[in-house]
Amino acid sequence: MSEPLLSLQGVHTHIGQYHILQGVDLVLPKDGMTVLLGRNGAGKTTTLRTIMGLWQPSQGTITFDGRSIGGMPTPDIAQGGIAYVPETMAVFADLTVAENMTLAARSGPVDAARLDWIFGLFPALKKFWQLPAGVLSGGQKQMLAIARAIAEPRRLILIDEPTKGIAPAIIEAMITAFAELKRETTILLVEQNFRFAASLGDHVAVMDDGRIVHRGAMADLARDETLQQRLLGLSLDAHQ
Amino acid sequence: MTMATTSTPAETLPSVKSDYLPILLPIVLAAAALPFIGNPVTWVTLTVAALAMGMMIFVIASGLTLVFGLMDVLNFGHGAFIAVGAYIALSVLGLLSGWVQVDSLAWNLMALGLAVVVAMAGTGLIGWAFERVIVKPVYGQHLKQILITMGGLIVAEQLIHVLWGGDQKAMALPTALRGAIVVGDFAVEKFRILAVIVGLVVFVAMMLVLNRTKIGLLIRAGVENSEMVEALGYRIRRLFVGVFVAGSALAGLGGVMWALYRETLTAAIGGDIMVLVFIVIIIGGLGSVGGCFLGAILVAMMANYTAFLAPKIALASNILLMVAILMWRPQGLYPVAKR
């Protein structure tokens, strides 16, 4: 395993009086995609939001590329090279697809070649370029949310359940996109769809009750059905 | 930016419904009022007065609606900037009394322009301090925001009493802006025309900034979902301070206009118009500048028509208007898509 790009050590997060993350230890290698699995309410979204600075950790350290980012303001964390695709997608509905992308490209206009590449991954975005993002379908919004995260090269992309409620055809497009994407950047993917996760992930971490309960290679978990059953049993039945 | 144009046929695109219905409302309201008022001359006078008043309300309300939209900040102290702007202008116009009294539109406008610039600079500066000292500590806490910004308003009124005295002041219109332009039977007061022009300029300028600049893009995005704007790497708080300062300066401008319109001035001048401002912001849709513009015209029409027809229910009629509009569109005329 190469040197980690991101590591969380003993991270606790409180939301109001609720103690949600209870000592998360997570290490993200520089190469490839890490998938974060776990049942509903395990704390996956809270983990991503804490990395992004949208919740403040009450304890523990978060290190990104050798720098401590725990407690830093969200814009600084983003500028450090982390992009975020939230569970809600959070596309700006009143803004056009083009305007959404303009905002995503902080350092100036989106590079033409890169935009072509993005259009290649998600052709719908080209078609709807000048339309308000609010008129897109759920799947298209998800594509836009991902496209926004890759409008410029970033070191790390956090993606929260991109397949939730998305049509199978679009999931296929996403698999292709992520397979390409993970060659240029590190990805932390939260996913409940195990088949989707297993087809893309290199590393895996499983959460339960605000802690990481398993860490390893995705291939090992994909092979070991007993382990899957033990770690993910309930959520797999419920989801797929 | 490479704007890869859509090469696909247009008929496959989902249709974007342009929502023009609310724009018809002022026209409908004006037309409906005519038979009650009867006399067309009176009707024109009232309608022009309403447009002028609507523009002033819009100028005051526009910044406030963005302040709320961007960071959910409830600023009940906004009225302070109306009063402070008016008092600063009073002092400047006092110093320039020669320019004010001479019967020359050019000199009058120059004096007024200067007074407005100083008033806006002053209220902008005070707005900045107000944001840093009073609003910043209570981000995200609505009850505290209401209490502390109301406290700020009271302090500001007391400071005005100390600086300018507690008595009612006369705010005289510059000579060339007094009276009316008469066309046949119709008379339109000159200052009202000026107010409409100023309001339209502010509206167009705001629309240009919002729709044609990156800052405007950030503001529109921030009103929808400020958290995501931050996650994209922009400091929304810095943007918010800028909007707060601009909104305070605009309230200062509105205050100057409002005082000239009423031709008198007390420290509480912001109070009565702020009730209408809040109604306008709710009618328009929180955070929506276009809705705010339309709402301001509607509320001012309602206020002027009912002041003539049934003065006792003038304010009640606007509350009824608000209820009716919210029954039709619970989020206001032009709701902003919210996360």
Ligand SMILES: Nc1ncnc2c1ncn2[C@@H]1O[C@H](COP(=O)(O)OP(=O)(O)OP(=O)(O)O)[C@@H](O)[C@H]1O
């Ligand atoms: N804003 C909040 N206020 C209070 N509790 C919250 C909040 N957000 C999340 N929680 C709680 O924190 C726990 C973890 O939530 P989180 O959203 O991180 O789970 P998750 O693993 O992403 O679940 P899912 O698969 O449903 O998305 C849950 O019990 C949830 O109820």
Ligand SMILES: [Mg+2]
């Ligand atoms: Mg979640």
